Amino acid sequence: MIPLKTIGKIIFICLAVSEVFITPVSAKSSADWVAEGNRAYDAQKMDEAVSAYDKALETAPGDARVLFNKGCALYMKNDYEGARDFFEKAALKAGDVSLEARSHFNMGNAELKTGENLNETDMKKRLEAVERSIAHYEKALALDPKMNAAAHNLEMARTTLQKIQEQIQRQQAEAEKRKQQQEKMQKDLQDLIEQQQKLSNKTRGKENQSADSRHNSEELARNQSEIKNKIKELSQKMAQSAGKGKDDSMGKARSHLTQAVDNQEKAEDKLNQPDYADARKEQEKATDAMKKALSEFQGDGQNQSGKSQGENSGQPPEQQAGQGQAAEEDKPSDQKQSADMGTEDPQKILEEEYKNRQRRQIHEGIGHRPVEKDW
16 A cells, blocks of 8 residues: 555645634634734644634634634644544635635645545545545635645545555455465365365275285375375465464464374374274364364455555644645544454445545535646
8 A cells, every 4th residue: 555645745724813703892802812822823832722722712602713723723733633623614604715715625634634644454444535635625626716735735635546546456356366266275175175084984994904904005195195295285375375363264274284284194104004093083183173274264265255455744834824734634523433444345445435425525516627826
């Protein structure tokens, strides 16, 4: 998975303002809190800035510019989910198109930035976060077609989306290849179990024969050795295909095969003596161990069948409609979930997200528009 932060620089605009539209009685107090928050923000004291903006909001609840400023401070604290929520509130309360556009722009940044922090196996969550960021950048451009930063970030987000889709497709191909390999190994193990059972039956048939009539013990021992060597080879293939977890089903299956090989070696020794009764007992133990391995292996294969498998420059955003550097994705609170991408089918994800994106569009018909003015 290519980290999202390698796709390029993402521009972050943060507008911290001192004007607050409230009643004259409380205007001074709120303006003072906003000014204090702005000073703290400039000094990179984001905790103090958030506290000051909160005080301003107590006097002027719902003021879009203060909400926006608090979102900027939260973003700089790496609280991208909180920042996104306040940018969203600012967009809803904005009394002018410019502030609404910048709020959507910064929501896109917050979505993109949080996605950077997601586990790289969470492909579905990354896909959703990038799609939301694209929708916000498109909304920002619809409101302000001259916002060059939004046009730039939109292209970065689209590039990221394409990379994620390509990654999902690669995972799908790899998952299909692994599935085919495991199916073949399961079949090979089943064949070896049948061979071991047949050999055990042949050995049983020798037990009641007189010593003089016993023959072909060397051939039976040779057959046992061939089955044993095939089990060893199969175990090596399984080791190459096994997951990283120490307790994965493939690892447990290999443990049973190790036991089977031990029993087969003992059976081979008994056949060379020849001691058919004891040899047959070891062969039956080997068969049981192989069956246990197949059971574990099949369980792992069934689990696998359902699986698939913007850079931050460190600069703070400039106030008063300035530019700074930031990057990438976010997750809204109602979709904050544990990493579970490993259980998703990549192709189904692409199909599902294609449909979901149509429903999640913030504004129908919004598209990228070329811009001229640089923010």
